[in-house]
Amino acid sequence: MQITMVAAECAPIAKAGGLGDFVHGLARGLAARGRQVQVIVPRYDCLRLDCVSNLQPVGPELWVPYYDERIRCDVQCGQADGIRVILIGPSSAQGFFDRGVIYGEPDDLERFAFFSRALLEYLHRAGERPDVIHCNDWHTALVPVLVREVYTGLGVTRPRLCTTLHNLGYQGVAGASVLRQVGLDPERMMTPDRLLDPHQPTAVNLLKGGILYSDSVTTVSPSYAREILGTEVGMGLQETLRACEHKFAGVLNGIDYDTWNPQSDPKIARGFWVDSLPNKAVNKMELRRRLGLSEVRKPIAAVVSRLDQQKGMDLMVHAMRRVPMSGGQAVLLGAAQDPEIDARFRVLQGEMKGNPDCHLELGYDEELAHQIYAAADLVLIPSLYEPCGLTQMIAMRYGAVPVARRVGGLADTVFDANYGDKAFEERNGYLFDHYTQAGLDSALDRALWLWFRYPEYFRQLRINGMRTDHSWDRSVQQYLDLYDRIRR
Ligand code: ADP
Numbered sequence: 362m363q364i365t366m367v368a369a370e371c372a373p374i375a376k377a378g379g380l381g382d383f384v385h386g387l388a389r390g391l392a393a394r395g396r397q398v399q400v401i402v403p404r405y406d407c408l409r410l411d412c413v414s415n416l417q418p419v420g421p422e423l424w425v426p427y428y429d430e431r432i433r434c435d436v437q438c439g440q441a442d443g444i445r446v447i448l449i450g451p452s453s454a455q456g457f458f459d460r461g462v463i464y465g466e467p468d469d470l471e472r473f474a475f476f477s478r479a480l481l482e483y484l485h486r487a488g489e490r491p492d493v494i495h496c497n498d499w500h501t502a503l504v505p506v507l508v509r510e511v512y513t514g515l516g517v518t519r520p521r522l523c524t525t526l527h528n529l530g531y532q533g534v535a536g537a538s539v540l541r542q543v544g545l546d547p548e549r550m551m552t553p554d555r556l557l558d559p560h561q562p563t564a565v566n567l568l569k570g571g572i573l574y575s576d577s578v579t580t581v582s583p584s585y586a587r588e589i590l591g592t593e594v595g596m597g598l599q600e601t602l603r604a605c606e607h608k609f610a611g612v613l614n615g616i617d618y619d620t621w622n623p624q625s626d627p628k629i630a631r632g633f634w635v636d637s638l639p640n641k642a643v644n645k646m647e648l649r650r651r652l653g654l655s656e657v658r659k660p661i662a663a664v665v666s667r668l669d670q671q672k673g674m675d676l677m678v679h680a681m682r683r684v685p686m687s688g689g690q691a692v693l694l695g696a697a698q699d700p701e702i703d704a705r706f707r708v709l710q711g712e713m714k715g716n717p718d719c720h721l722e723l724g725y726d727e728e729l730a731h732q733i734y735a736a737a738d739l740v741l742i743p744s745l746y747e748p749c750g751l752t753q754m755i756a757m758r759y760g761a762v763p764v765a766r767r768v769g770g771l772a773d774t775v776f777d778a779n780y781g782d783k784a785f786e787e788r789n790g791y792l793f794d795h796y797t798q799a800g801l802d803s804a805l806d807r808a809l810w811l812w813f814r815y816p817e818y819f820r821q822l823r824i825n826g827m828r829t830d831h832s833w834d835r836s837v838q839q840y841l842d843l844y845d846r847i848r849r
Contacts, residue, residue, distance in 0.1 A: 362396050362397070362492045362493065362844060362848075363396075363397045363398075363399075363489075363490070363491045363492050363493075364391055364396055364397065364398045364399075364491060364492065364493045364494075364495060364844065365398075365399055365400075365401060365484070365489070365491035365493070365494050365495070365520075366384055366387065366388055366398065366399070366400045366401070366494075366495045366497070367400075367401045367402075367477075367480055367494060367495070367496055367497070367501045367504055368380060368381075368384045368400065368401075368402060368496075368497040368498070368500065368501060369402065369403070369463060369464070369473060369476075369497070369498065369500040369501070370384060370402065370463060371384040371385055371388070371400045371402050371441070371444070371446065372384070372385035372386075372442075372617075372620070373385070373409055373412050373441070373442060373620075373727075374402070374408050374409045374410075374412050374413060374441045374446065375402050375403075375405055375407075375408050375409070375463055376727075377463045377464060377725075378667055379527065379581075379614070379749065379750070379751045380497060380498060380527050382614075382616065382617065382620075382751055383497070383525070383527065383581070383614055384400055384497065385400075385442065385444070385617060385620075386614070386615055386616065386617045386833045387495075387833065387836070387837065387840060388400050388444045389442070389443060389444060389617065389833070390615070390833040390834070390836070390837035391837060391840070391841070392443060392444060393837075394837060394841065396841070398444065398445070399438075399444070399445040399446065399447055400444055400445070400446050400447070401446075401447040401448075401449065401480045401483070402446065402447075402448060402449075403448070403449055403450070403457070403458040403472075403476050404435070404437065404448035404449055404450030404458060405458045405459075405460075405462075405463060406458060406459040406460070406461060407461050407462060407463070408448065412441050412442065413439040413440065413441045413446065413448075414439060414440045414441075415439050415440050416437050416438070416439035416448075417437060417438060417439070418435065418436065418437055419436050419437060419438040419447065419487070420436050420483055420486060420487035421486050421487065423435075423436055423449075423479070423482060423483055423486060424482075425451065425475070425478055425479040425482045426478060426482070426543070426544050427453075427475060427478075427542060428541060428542055432451050432452070432453045432475070433451070433452050433453075434449050434450060434451045434452070434479050434483070435449075435450045435452065436448070436449055436450070436483055436487075437450070447480075447483070449476060449479050449480060449483060451475065451479065455468070455471075457471075457472045457475055457476075458472065458476075464698070465698050470533060470535040470539050470567070471539065471542060473499070473500035473501070473503075473533070474503055474535075474539045474542055474543050474567070475542070475543075476500070476501070477500075477501050477502075477503040477504045477507060477543065478503070478507060478542075478543040478544070480501075480504070481504060481507050481508065481511075481512055485512060485515065490518055490520070491520045492520060492521060492844070492848060493520060493521045493522070493523060493844045493847070493848070494508070494520045494521075494522055494523070495523045495524075495525065495840075496522065496523070496524045496525070496571055496575070497524070497525050497527060498525070498526065498527050498528065498531065498568070499531055499532050499533030499567045499568040499571070500533070501524075501571075502524060502533060502567045502568045502569075502570055502571025502572075503543060503567055503570060503571070504522070504571070505522040505524060505570070505571055505574035505575045506545070506550075506556070506570040506571070506574045507543060507544075507545070508520065508522060508574070509574050510545055510550075510574075511544060511545070521576050521577075521844065521847040521848050522574065522575040522576050522577075522847075523575060523576065523577045523578070523579065523840075523843065523844065523847065524571040524572065524575040524577075524578050524579075525578075525579045525580065525581065526568070526572070526578065526579070526580040526581075526589070526748070527580075527581055527748055527749075528671075528748050529568070529589055529594070529595060529596045529598060529748075530596060530671055530746075531568075532558075532566050532567065532568040532569070532596070532597075532598065533566065533567030533568055534558050534561065534564050534565070534566050534567075535564065535565050535567065536563070536564065536565070537551060537563070537565060539565060539567075540556070540565060547565075550565070550570075551565060554573075555570070555573065556569055556570040556573075557569075558597075559597045559598065559600065559601070560597050566598075568598065569598060569601050572598065572601050572602065572605055573601065573605065575608070576608065576847040577608050577609075577610075577843055577846070577847045578602075578605055578608055578609045578610075579609070579610050579611065579612050579840075579843070580609075580610075580611050580612075580748060581611070581612065581613065581614050581748045581749035581770060582611050582612075582613050582614070582748060582749045582769055582770030582773045582774075583611035583612075583613065583773055584611070584768070584769050584770065584772045584773050585611060585746075585747070585748045585749065585769035585770055586609065586610065586611025587611070588746070588768070588769060589602060590602050590603055590606065590609070594746050594769075610843070612836055612839045612840065612843075613749065613770065613773055613774070613835075613836060614749045614751065614754075614770070614833075614836060615754075615831055615832050615833035615834065615835065615836045615837075616751055616754045616755055616758065616831050616832070616833070617833065618758075618832050618833075621734075621755050621758050621759070622758075623641075623734075623735060623758060623759045623760065623827075626731055626735065628727075628728045628731035628732060629644050629731055629732055629735040630643050630644050630646075630647040630732070630735070631643035631644055631647075633735075633760070634827070635824050635827050635828065638760060638820065638823070638824075641735065641736070641759075641760050644732065644735035644736040645661060645736040645737075645738075647732065647736070648661070648692070648732055648733060648735075648736035649661075649690075649736075651729075651732070652692060652720040652722070653717075653720065654690050654692070654717060654718065654719075654720055655690075655717035655718065659688060659689050659690050659718065660688075660689045660690070660738035660739060660809060660812040660813075661689065661690045661691075661692055661736055661737045661738050661739070662680065662684045662689050662690070662691055662692075662737070662738065662739040662740075662741055662764070662805070662808075662809075663691075663692040663693070663694070663733045663734075663736075663737035663739070663740050663741070663761070664677050664680065664681075664691075664692070664693040664694070664695060664740070664741050664742075665693075665694045665695070665730050665733055665734070665740070665752055666693075666694075666695050666742070666752065667695065667696060667697070667698075668695040668696060668697035668702050668703070668706055668723075669697065669698065669699065669702060670745060671744060671745050671746060671747075672742075672743075672744055672745070673742075673743030673744045673745055673766065673796070674702065674705075676741075676743035676796070676798065676801045677693065677695070677741070677743060678705075678706075678709060679798045679801065680741050680743070680801060680805065681693060681709060681713065681719055681721065682719075683798075683801075683802065683805065684718075684719070684805070684809075685716065685718035685719050687805070687806065687809050688809065688813065689718070689738075689739075689809055689812075690718045690719065691718065691719045691720075692719075692720050692721075692722075692733055692736075692737070693706075693720070693721045693722065694722045694724075694726060694729055694730055694733055695721075695722075695723060696723065696724055696725040697723070703723065706721060706723055707723065709721060710723060734755055734756055734758075734759035734761055735759050737756065737759070737761040738761060738762065738812055738819075739761060739762050739763070739764050739805075739808050739809075739812075740752060740753065740756035740761045740762070740763050740764070741763075741764050741765075741801075741805070742763055742764070742765040742766070742771060743764075743765070743766050743793075743796075743801050744765070744766050744768060744769070744771065745766075745768075745796060746768050746769055747765075747766070747768050747769040747770055747771045748769050748770060749769065749770030750765075750769065750770045750771050750774070753765055753770075753771055753774055753775055753790070754774060754831040756826070757774075757789055757790070757826030757827060757829055757831065758826070758827060758831065759827075760823040760824075760826065760827050761823070761826075762778075762789070762790050762791070762808060762819070762822050762823060762826060763775050763789070763790040763791070763826070764790065764791045764793075764801075764804045764805050764808050765790060765791070765792055765793075765804075766792070766793055766794070766796065766800070766801075767792040767793065767794050771792075772792075774829075774831070775789060775790040775791075775792055776788045776789055776790065776792075777790065777791060777792045778790065778791055778807070778808075778811065778822055779791075779807060780792075785821075785825075786825055786828075787825065787829075788822065788825055789822060789825045789826035789829055790822070790826065791804035791805070791807055791808045792804060
């Protein structure tokens with residue numbers, strides 16, 4: 362079976378968050394099971410070319426339709442962390458992928474619509490016939506639409522199409538011109554049963570198109586699947602999803618056990634595992650030195666996150682003040698795309714400057730993220746909503762106990778130390794329900810109390826988390842079953 366994954370991100374070459382980890386982890390898992398798999402991403406100027414080997418041109422000269430013109434693209438293939446990757450780089454005045462960033466440009470819709478058309482044009486011209494094209498989020502949600510509306514008419518054997526929804530907070534809502542750009546007829550496409558946005562009668566909703574035109578639609582956890590079908594967490598797409606319930610499922614993500622392995626992680630000061638937990642303390646000491654925190658007997662509660670509303674920004678700010686007052690140390694590593702949010706955290710960073718028990722690091726830093734997980738006792742994830750969340754799984758693997766809101770994938774992976782019907786060995790964290798400061802405090806205080814009063818139980822909680830299986834194995838099998846089903 363030949364599987365082509367298409368996405369805006371793929372770790373480690375182009376990663377802004379969990380989407381990059383998903384594409385990387387699933388592609389590697391599929392390859393490990395002997396499937397032919399390749400990943401197609403844009404050739405961003407900020408792409409980590411140092412992580413790609415054997416880079417070479419591939420396919421015939423490629424000219425991609427763009428309104429009434431055509432734009433020439435360079436296509437290269439190479440190997441990144443054992444995965445075959447195809448990089449599509451348009452040469453045009455707009456410099457679609459020469460912006461120094463993956464996202465956040467005013468013309469993001471146009472950029473990724475172009476990429477969607479370009480990758481299909483490449484597959485078509487190069488004579489590649491994947492059995493399955495696996496699309497991800499709104500960036501590539503036009504792919505299933507284009508396959509059925511344009512490319513089947515060109516005589517291509519139709520590949521099966523799977524779309525994974527990583528976050529309904531981003532749907533790709535655009536004006537009709539995006540359809541003309543890729544060669545679709547706005548009159549035909551802008552109807553309630555096709556791409557018309559459920560809220561704005563003059564707008565196109567790309568993600569809705571991906572849902573309707575795919576053979577299978579997945580999201581990244583069973584709880585988030587239920588939430589988006591049945592509540593306003595579906596952000597206007599509930600009805601579309603309910604109409605597609607027969608082909609919709611929640612499959613929990615895994616984490617890549619090679620990237621996230623506390624025993625052999627080259628980014629951390631000292632490797633450790635369940636049988637060598639005291640080594641974790643060396644990482645704690647190193648982190649304190651690096652960040653200028655005092656070296657005293659205190660738990661470290663950390664946040665590693667994008668900084669935006671979804672991630673529970675207000676509660677993070679609250680925690681940065683509350684943890685030091687409760688006898689702990691607070692560390693935050695976060696990057697904000699929104700300048701206002703960035704400014705807010707910079708003020709907080711200034712306020713905490715020189716504080717021996719609190720440190721904020723603003724920006725994206727892969728190495729520091731590993732070091733924080735390795736050092737932390739608690740990792741705070743107070744999300745407003747959370748499709749899956751990888752942070753809690755990474756934290757657990759590194760012996761840090763998650764304190765999380767009971768939503769989406771967090772509810773599927775974090776099991777409360779005090780409440781619930783799980784056996785003690787399966788309990789691995791602390792949960793709270795209400796999105797309020799009091800809600801977060803109710804879980805945080807219980808965690809801190811255990812750390813101070815019953816270190817032996819706390820140690821056991823860490824070990825329970827470390828032993829929980831969050832590998833890709835189970836999820837890869839579920840995706841393979843799903844691909845088999847849609848190919849029948
Ligand atoms: P998201 O909604 O951002 O995809 P996930 O929890 O699914 O959230 O995945 C987040 C991933 O990005 C994790 O691997 C986490 O460690 C990483 N990450 C988030 N923010 C940062 C940052 N500022 N620096 C480094 N890594 C980060």
